[in-house]
Amino acid sequence: MSEIRIGIDVGGTFTDFALATPGGLRTLKLPTTPRAPERAILDGVQQILREAAIAPEAVTGIVHGTTLATNAIISRHGARTALVTTEGFRDVLAMGDEGRFDQYDITIVKPEPLIPRWWRYGVPERLAADGAVLLPLDEQALHALARTLRDERIESVALCFLHAHVNPAHERRALEVLQPLLPGVLFSLSSEVSPEIGEYARFSTTAANAFVQPQVATYLDRLETGLAALGLTAPVFMFLSNGGLCHLDLARRFPIRLVESGPAGGAVFAAQLARDLGEEAILAFDMGGTTAKICLIDKGVPRRSPSFEMAREHMHRQGSGLPARIPVIDLVEIGAGGGSLARVDAQRRLQVGPESAGSDPGPACYARGGTQPAVTDANLQLGRLAPEDFDGSGILIDPGLATQALEAGVGAPLALDPLAAAAALAEVVEEQMAGAAREHAREKGVDLRPRPIIAFGGGGGVHAARIARKLGATRVIVPQGAGIGSAIGFLQAQAVYELSRSVAMPLSAFDAGRYNRLYAEMAAEAGAFVTAAAPGAQQVAQRTLFLRYKGQGQTLQIPVEDADLTDQDAPRLHALFQSHYAALYKRALERIPVEIVALSLRVAAEGTAPTPAVTDRLDRPLPETAMLYDLTTGAMVPARQILRADLGPRPLQGPALIKDKGTTIHVPRGFDARTIEGGHVLLTYTGQEG
Structure with missing residues (x-):
């Protein structure tokens, strides 16, 4: 039987659909329904299946990614959550690791914990660093605490005991005691959510998991019921922040692993395109309705990280957010999308984002009650977008409302006409996105200038060329299906599960027996999750060691073979670490002991699902020219307008607009555009801006 699969990406503004069939890939974009995302x-599922004349029971798989957990954490709209921890340690969440993301800012603002102090409780118990019991768990204190939690109407509990990553016995016993006393309350154990050394990161990750768990679990229950009512019997998988897939049961237990699922789908999409085109190093740029995402991809593989930061307080500064110790695709996300709102502050400075109009009420031009100008309003005013570009989305665009909002919100305070106000708004948001890319590249030690930008998302093609100029890049690739790139990426993903375990193992006393035993346990656990998501598929395992010189705070990640080791392998591991350290820091250190501090395992189903070519085409007639704002002259000028299907290998000189279903590509003066292999559009900077 031929596979028919649906990828669904729920964003803050739009919900995107990709329907893969033997005949090709169809697309759909609808406004998100924030109060009930499943609606x-x-x-959308009904509409896209009806348009393709496919019966619901013919669908063989559904892959879904959502920003629900992300939005709950950023907006602080989660469950009533309590932290239960070792007595004397309830303020770990507030104290953090005492790091400062800006050493010289005396007014530094650090993120508030998701769980307020009055819902953080300590109980008598204590484990030693090696897991030995120093003080037994006080079960009477737990019984008394249960009454307090009931009185406070707590909905979710994070159990985080000191050194539970070494010995989970006290956390498991606390669960056994509290669960019968608190029916309906959900529990997250740090020894399951993030069993790694480092109390702050482990507590923060578990607190976030507990904070969003009731909301995510209820949402997934409603979604599963609704899909079944439509007659869909296909398995439903969730897209994870590490670029893999999991079954709904795992998503309900560990919703923290969904936090960056939508952006991760875009990274998978861009990585596949980079492999197809033979690009060694690219910058993925995904601009949606609410946020913009930036990811570095080398040799067709997105960069990965064992942790990330949620809800950064200071723009995109590393260290200004809440830590989460879960495997993720390494990217940066900022509040700059089509719905990002503009305002003029008390110092008469134009600010854009991170507040977004979302889909309800949306930008002013949506005519749904929004009055503040948004990026989409500016693009309409500048001629980059037209009302017809939103056909099929259920949104009726009113350009007059965009002009009014720009005049009142930006023009009047800064004494600018609506066109100049729109140009200023676009310039600010593009500089913010370029700035985020520069900062991310600086943190990674990467030069962005030689990298082509792969641009996708609803706004990627509109803004990518201008961002490329700010970054010194000369090539932009806008792929087929760019408007729903993340949803297509979902369909290209594998079933993947990653986990880590903290150890304390000096290489001078390397214990191969313990090493092999730990990896065997991890392989059994990870393999079971992958088997549940992809029954019968061959599995590929990748091991990574986290090593450091004794006394250092930072570690290096060293990939090693997926095989048992012997005690005689210790010198080889030492030499491997030394070579990696020297490659990164130019010289290795001698006579300093090296230790393993953590083991990591990634198990994936082998192979990627083939994704058919996009068959959707924009078929409405276009005027040959459109009025488009030209930054060089500062005025509206006639620009060539063409359907993507009509663009060939012969370069089209900017200024121009290229239109397709769900995608508009803005070709500024100084760029040309042509079609390349696979039907993708390549924009090249020619330098001829005069």
């Missing part, structure tokens, strides 16, 4: 999903 847009169910409406």
